[in-house]
Amino acid sequence: MEMGEGAARTAQVMLPSRRPGPMRAVLRRVGLAVALLLIVVVLVYVGRDGYHDGARARMSLLDCLYYATVTVSTTGYGDIVPVSAGARLVNTVIITPVRVLFLIVLVGTTLEVLAERTREDWRRARWRSRVRDHFVVAGFGTKGRSAVRTLLRNGVPPQEIVVVDPDPAVISEATHAGVTGVVGDATRRSVLRQAAVERAREIVVACARDDTAVMVTLTSRELNPDAGIQATVREAENIPLLRQSGADHVVVSSETAGRLLGVAALHPHLSAVMEDLLQRGSGLDLVEREVRPDEVGIPAGTVAQPVVAVVRDDRTLAYDDPGCSVLRDGDRLIVARSTTPDPDADDFDDRTL
The missing domain is CATH 3.40.50.720 (NAD(P)-binding Rossmann-like Domain)
Known part of the structure; x- marks a missing residue:
């Protein structure tokens, strides 16, 4: 975990989010813009005989790409124009709406990136103020x-x-x-x-x-x-x-880990129980809780749940320690309890962590 001073200054909070990142949103919109441009190129190339190019007698594929680019981007130099009724109809009914949609995609991409950045900054500020x-x-x-x-x-x-x-x-x-x-x-x-x-x-x-x-x-x-x-x-x-x-x-x-290996070598079943105790919800759990009012004044061994240890004045005492002969108000008990194994526990671990 060693990093330079520059990396420390650029520490960034990353909050959980299911929304696609700004880069993915930009790439998706760029792909849509390219697709719209290609549609216009195909339409113009199919009806290229209906267009007049002042420099050429017949439009090539490059000319169609050039016309589609300057038309969709609203640059419109005017050197290539639709002259036939069919070409003008295609420009009116199809290419003009595509031009509007193309502009919406470009402007929308910029606004989305800015909005996403603002949204993330707002989420971070809100998280810092509340956490x-x-x-x-x-x-x-x-x-x-x-x-x-x-x-x-x-x-x-x-x-x-x-x-x-x-x-x-x-x-x-x-x-x-x-x-x-x-x-x-x-x-x-x-x-x-x-x-x-x-x-x-x-x-x-x-x-x-x-x-x-x-x-x-x-x-x-x-x-x-x-x-x-x-x-x-x-x-x-x-x-x-x-x-x-x-x-x-x-x-x-x-x-x-070495102690667990040694225990496993000598007492395999004991090792399995210890591992079980460390995994929450796997069948047998160790939990720490406060002593209940009805348990004050009785020996630790008489508590309904098996008592493993007693925490008193920040000291951990074994269940059979003479000091635990009578439980006191304010004691905390470490007890073992049986739980129903969670059949989805392993799937949860693989899915998330």
């Missing part, structure tokens, strides 16, 4: 995609997710999934401000390199002292550096 308490995901590689997919599966609306990545093609893929994208280097303050990181609820740092993750975390924490920052690194030795930079939680991607 808050959203999720910012820095990096849309394998880890970033998985993070966004998990957020969506856990009920986070796509409009509350902003992805930052320097690759325009990657951001285009993200916007097709319905989330907002920012093209730029997330280590730059200007780029993070484009993502409204100062008003974000959570920031997910999913960069490919550990040094980049440190810079993104430092910059994000400086811009937003209150947001939660969840970061990932490849090497465990960089965890203290991420925490000093302002990360609330750090996940070691390489070592976590």
Whole structure:
């Protein structure tokens, strides 16, 4: 995610949209204009004997193309004119309406491009004024995609997710999934401000390199002292550096994958359950919720749902910790619950992310 200063200054917000882009609209209208011109060329060539050319006795195909061009564009030099009744009828009934339509296409193309640009600027300004308490995901590689997919599966609306990545093609893929994208280097303050990181609820740092993750975390924490920052690194030795930079939680991607591989080698079924727990809606989920009033004062083991851990005063306690012998008001429970697998989950992932 390293980019130059010039790229940082040109960071661009890309909002989800199903409308064709301005370039596609221009190309489509140019194709229509060329088709109209060719129609006129064919009509003139078929009836070329009804036209008078002051320089030639008989009109060639090039002369017909020349006449069609100057006529449709309303230039009209007057060196070639229709003289027969049939040629004049064709000019009146067909070529004149085509000329009007040709002008509408040209003017309409310019107006559409200007209107589309104005519309996009208005959408960006409106989005910046309204976005808050959203999720910012820095990096849309394998880890970033998985993070966004998990957020969506856990009920986070796509409009509350902003992805930052320097690759325009990657951001285009993200916007097709319905989330907002920012093209730029997330280590730059200007780029993070484009993502409204100062008003974000959570920031997910999913960069490919550990040094980049440190810079993104430092910059994000400086811009937003209150947001939660969840970061990932490849090497465990960089965890203290991420925490000093302002990360609330750090996940070691390489070592976590290695632990799962070791568990799979020793206990294949346990590995399958752990993978199931990480995938929302696949059969067994881990969720965090507040303790209910009727659960205050009872042991954690007597709660209807299996309690895995208790969060108390920002500390995570195991379910059998002596401190959890009685639940207190304000505790948060991490419980396991059974869910009905979503048959469309894999199709959703393939279709969007």
